[in-house]
Amino acid sequence: MAKYKCMLCGWVYDSEKGDEAHGIAPGTSFEDLPDDWKCPLCGAGKDMFQAQ
Template identity: 65%
Template sequence: MVYVCDACGWEYDEEKGSPENGIAPGTKFEDLPDDFECPLCGVSKEMFSEQ
């Protein structure tokens, strides 16, 4: 599943994770910490849409 930041368009792909941001491949979006923020623009998880 891929989630896209509604504010800036940054994509989080669960399969790939985001190793450069300390998130291992295979990490589900719902398992990201509650205080997760978009690494580009800083908005919260609530500002992401499932694609």
């Protein structure tokens, strides 16, 4: 499973872990995140993330 890094703050979305604090279950791919999902650390949109 892929990891995506926020280019503004460095927070990494790990699809294996999801983002349970914000309702995203483990195993959710980055592509399947809602379009309005934001970085939980800095609030950046999905367009500010880059595959690692």
